[in-house]
Amino acid sequence: MSKSNWARSVQKVLMAGAMTAAMGSSAFAAEAVKMGCVLPLSGGSAAVGNQTKVGVEIAAKQINDAGGIKSLDGAMLEVVFADSQSKPDVGVTETERVIARENVSVLCGAFNSAVTFPATEVAERMKTPWVVVGSVKDEITERDFKYIFRINNKATYDAREQIDAMDMLKDEFGSGPKTLAMLYEGSDWGRSHAANVKVIAAERGYEIVVDEAAPPNQTDFGNQLLKIRAAKPDAVIVALYTPDHLLFTRQMMEQRLDLPFGVHSVGGGMEDPAFYKALPPEAAFYAFVQEDWQIDILKVSTDPAILSADEATKAALGYGMSAYTAQGISAVYVIADALERAKSADREALRAALAETDIQSGPALVTGYNRIKFDEQGQNTFAHGVISQNIGGERKTMWPKENRAADSTPVWPVPAWSDR
Amino acid sequence: MDAFILSYAVVNGLLQGAIYGGVALGLSLIFGVLRVVNFAHGSFLMLSLYISFWCWSLFGMDPYLSALINIPAMFALGYMVQSVIIAPLIKRESAMVVEPLSALLLTAGVFLVMDNAALMAFGPDVRALQAGYYVPTIVVGGIPISGQRLIAALAAFAVAGGISYWLRHSDMGRAIRATAQNRDAAAMSGINVSSVYAMTFGLGCSVLGLFGALIAPFLPISPAIGLAFGIKSFIVVVLGGLGSISGAIVGGIVIGVFEAVASQFVTATSASIGSLVLFILILIFRPQGIMGRA
Amino acid sequence: MKTTIAAKSTRSGGLRLNQTTVLVTILLVLALAPIVVTDSFTLHSMIMVLFFAYMATSWNFVCGYVGQLSLGHAMFNGMGGYVSVLMFTQLGLSPWLGMLFGGVLAMVTAVLIGLPTFRLKGPYFTLTMIAFAEIVRIWIENTNEFAGIPLKGAEGLIVPNRGDDFWAFQFSTKLPYYYIILSFLAVALVATAWMERSKLGFCLKAIRGDRDAAEALGVNPTFYTSLAFAISAFMTAIGGSFYAQFFRYINPERSMGLELSIDMAVMSIIGGQGTVLGPLLGAAILTPIAEIARGEFGGGLLGLHLVVYGLALMLCVLYFPKGAIEPIRKLCLRYFGGNER
Known part of the structure; x- marks a missing residue:
């Protein structure tokens, strides 16, 4: 073998060796x-x-x-x-x-x-x-x-945001709800949210006229809807998971239950994309949803x-x-x-x-x-949700005002079923 | 409370109660003939709901049309479950009398398998189907009545009436009634008791097939819904009288109206506790129910 | 007769296997197991097996022998847990004492419920028990506060962490819990074995055979069934307190739900109801299935273990009405000779 050929072979072997070593070490490090x-x-x-x-x-x-x-x-x-x-x-x-x-x-x-x-x-x-x-x-x-x-x-933020949104809209449009109904699922999430809402509502001067926990796996919300109808609240705060929320929303539309300042859902079902696939779109129009993220981001x-x-x-x-x-x-x-x-x-x-x-x-x-x-307790203090309103099938951020897109305008008060 | 709300509640209760009754019909019939408390009753309903859902989701079939598939499918399933699973138990007992607890345990096993196989196969997600057209809400005296629920409620009456008529006037119906009254005598009269049993079970399940198709349009469907309806059906049937067709409807309406009116005064959960208390009282003091014979 | 038996035992080499021997052997093995098993997760699984064995044995104490199917026993479990936890958080009372109160509450409830209910036939009894348990569960699930006691409804109760504190019934490692539940199980098994041979046991079996005939013979069915039911409820409630202290969290759905009642009953039945060791066997077979189904498939095949339970139950009713313990017992008798008991 000529000297250059031999050198080239050695080079190749060394290269191969180096590459294997490199691969080996990166595989090891990875x-x-x-x-x-x-x-x-x-x-x-x-x-x-x-x-x-x-x-x-x-x-x-x-x-x-x-x-x-x-x-x-x-x-x-x-x-x-x-x-x-x-x-x-x-x-x-x-x-x-x-x-x-x-x-x-x-x-x-x-x-x-x-x-x-x-x-x-x-x-x-x-x-x-x-x-x-x-x-x-x-x-x-x-x-x-x-x-x-x-x-x-945290849960307290959610309740605060819902009431903040109502206050903001009241300032913006000159009118707002005075009485609230609360319908929530009967376990952990629903109950703690209801408790938080009660505290903040009392601070801000809202009266709770219906306080109803719904058992899970309901097959009919007719009775609760009737109770809400009888109490005539200005708005209803809802904390339900998808199956119950679906039933409730659909029946509310069927029964043509009108509330001047609409449905304020703290999420759950109304944050679940599967929810919107299972209902005629009109059922959810004008509903306010407390979203855990900026829906129109x-x-x-x-x-x-x-x-x-x-x-x-x-x-x-x-x-x-x-x-x-x-x-x-x-x-x-x-x-x-x-x-x-x-x-x-x-x-x-x-x-x-x-x-x-x-x-x-x-x-x-x-x-x-x-x-x-994160603060010393591990909580991200910059966390916040947004309140959206369902306009024509699209949920648009309305609160906080800083997150509201330029072309989003809230509809307040909420039109009756017969006016839609 | 004002009269309007009260009458609204009663109407709600009548509709919901009739639906409960229709769903519970099959349970009553099966008990009346086979003396078997079918613990898996709710599971069959759950399956029929899924059948209607899949017919709509995969083939775009209208839910009411899906009854044409649902009814025979559930009949076949019921017939098969009876022949394959329950019949061996009956055969083992020499007098063709099912030891009631064994049958209960057996159907409890069926319930566990069906509910959880459905969970494995379909997943826990809630499905809801949407009818392509809108069944109008009828307003009577200011009270909005959901058209879909009204159809299901009326169907309950129609089916109860139809089955009662059929039991009285058809050959098979007479055979079923004879077996229910006295199976040994029926066997000696040449009635094929095991065939009657299978037919009855199939019939009970086919009623569930019909109601699955009728309530699928307005009910969110998940594997868990079987147990909820199952427990309600037990309450309804015991209240009305195990084995009585009209009893199922009556029992359903009583429960429906009771819960509807009670939940205007107390929470819905307290109302459901009320139904359970009523159930226990009936079982202890008048186990034959409202319409049953002692 | 005597010669046959003697011949049998000499033929098998003098090894006599009776129920007491088996019981003692099993307990000994279980007591020594932690020497070999040191992995925290496996120990946790074994604790769960022992817990369910204890619960199934408590259920079996009444239902296996009287021949009624109670599917509402979970309510006693829940009562035990709730009473002991609430007494701890509200009154600072050690759960060791609190659980006795829970047990007494369960006993009283059992007697009150049992009086009108036990004379109902088969399925009617079962449905009634389900209804009672559901009432308790739904009521607690929807009640935040009752007479000043925070029940916290569906949220459930959390037991505040006390680290290693014997009087607070809390330990930072699993081993103490293991030995505690093993002792509870041993007590329950011994109690069942003793009951079987006692007057209570004979009366229960007489009532199971034919209630009216038993009554005609002078056996007071109400008294004996209530007694057995009360003891069973007491034991179940103690189990509930253990569960609360082990997980330091209880809620109505898990502690009083139908699923737990069914688990207890199915394990007893599949193992062999009306026997001392049947429920333990049932729990030993079924609990690992649940653990494996969850661990291996990681949620991919949800509900699989319940499908297996259901199939096992159906097979059991149709082909092994005396439970899995029956074929095992026959095998032991064939190979080891020994007494029937």
Whole structure:
């Protein structure tokens, strides 16, 4: 062999060796970061749980496709899902399993406050950070816990926002409701919301004339609607999950029940895209919905990650992003941001990084907040929802005024059925 | 409370109660003939609701038309469940008398399987179908009456009447009544008792098939809805008299009106506790119900 | 007769297997198991098996022997849990004492309910028990406060964390809970075994056979069924307190719901109702199925374990009316000889 040929062969061998070593080391460094996600994938809240799951998956894929966690040599995010079955004790058991068996660095979830509350206690005890997704129970971030962080708003915010919106519209248009009816689902979420509304309504001078808890799985809201009709309130505040909300809204239309200042839903069913597919559109016109995210953000945002996430959601579910998908996306981006700053998948390091979070731009703000920063209790104080009104089938943000699009105008008071 | 609200409540109660009665018909019939308390009654209704839903969702079929598929399908299912699952239990008992607890446990097993297989297959999401056209709301005396519910309520009366007539005047009907009265005598008269049992079960389920089609247009459908209707049906049937067709309708109306009027004064949940208390009192003091024979 | 039995036992080499031996062996094995099993999650699963075995045994104490199917037993579980938790949070009373109060409340309720109900036949009794349990559950689910006591309705009750505190019935590791539920189970099993051979047991079986005939023979059905029902309710309530302390959270749907009642009954029946070890066997078979179904499929096949329970129940009613323990017992008798009991 000539000298140059031999040199070239050696070069090739050395190159091959170097490449293998490089691949080997990058494969070694790219050990995935495991993230647990406890969600209601079955049971009463399954629809929400599945939407959140899709959001989490889309965000993880976006991050992984863009090269993973760069400060960890491109480590991929691996999500381990666990089904809480919408039940607290199952959620607790699954949390323990995922922490002990799957060795995750961080957890997120679990939508149902009744599940998140005890499950986060387990996480705190096992010193594993948890990013709360969707649960609004105030006490979750009122326990002096160090490992629990919540991106979304607390229950008290929700009630306050609904009344704030009414006050704002009263100022804007000169008239507003004086008496309110409350119809809510009889478990955790509905009851705590009703309790919060009562407190704020008393402060602001509204009178509650109907206070009715609905048992789950109702087959007929006729009796409650009649009770509301008899009490003649100016507006009704509704806290119902999808199946009950569907029935209630449909029957309200059938019975032509008129309320001068309309229906104010704190979300639940009316935030679920499946809701709108199952009703004639007119049934939901003019309804106000307290949304956990800015519903029309897709119109104002130019962030490519958010827009492509919407596309991916449509491909996966047949409908676009909802509050729940957005919350899933946000949680993953917050975790990824913390991982980048922690430069480690160690739970303690991650916890410290999460506590230092201060996000002011990017896909983590898909929910419409201006900022994500956790206080000493782990609560993101910049979290807020919006109040939208359904105009011709489109939900447009009306409150806060800063989030209202230029061409959105509230309809207040709400027209009677015969005038529509 | 003013008269308008009261009469509105009564009308609501009549409609809802008649629907409960129609749904409970099959349960009463099956008990009357087979002496089996079908714990899976609600599950059959749930399945028929899904059949109507899928007919609409996959084939765009109008829910009322889907009754044409639902009724025979549920009949076949009921016939099969009886022949395959319950009949072996009956055969095991030498006197062809079903030991009541075994039958209850067996149908409880059927309930567990059906409800949860549906959960596995269809998922827990709530489905709702929308009729393509709008059945108008009729306003009577200022009270709006939902057209769809009215149709279902009227159907309950029609079906009850029709089945009673058929039981009295047709050969099969007479065979069924004979078996209900005294199965040994019926067997000795040459009636094929196991065939009668299967027919009855099939008939009971086909009624559920009809009502599934009738209530699907206004009810959100999920696997959990079976149990809710199942428990209501037990209350209705015990109140009206196990084994009595007219009793099912009467029982349904009593419960419907009671709950409608009571929930104007107390919460709906307290009203449902009231129904349960009523149920217990009837079971203890007059177990044959309003229309049943002692 | 005597010679045959003696011949049997010598042929099998003198190994005599009777119920007491089996019972003691099982308990011993369970008591020593944690030496081998140290994984927290497996220990948790075993605690769940023992818990359901205890609940099924409590159910079986009355229903297995009287031959009535109660599908409302969960209400006693809920009562036990709620009373002990409320006494702890409102009065600072140790749950060890609180659970006794819960048990007494359950006993009184059982007697009051049982008096008019036990003479109902089969399905009527079952439906009535379901109705009673549903009334209790719905009432608590919808009541936030009663006579100043915060019931918190559907929200459920949370037991405040006290870390490692024996008098507060709380421990930071699983092991103490394991031994506590094992002791409860041992007591329940021994109680059942004792009852079987006692006058109470004979009277219950007589009532099961034919209530009217038993009454004619001088057995007071009301007294004996009420007694058994009361004891069963007491035991179930204690179980409810344990559950509350283990999970530190209870709510009406899980503690008093129909699903729990069905679980208790199905485990007993599939294992073998009317026997001492049947419910334990049933729980040992069915609980792991539920855990596996949830763990392996992670929500992909929801409700699978209940489908399995339903199929097992149907098979049991049709082909194994005495439960799974029957074929096992026959096998043991064949290979090991020994007494019937």
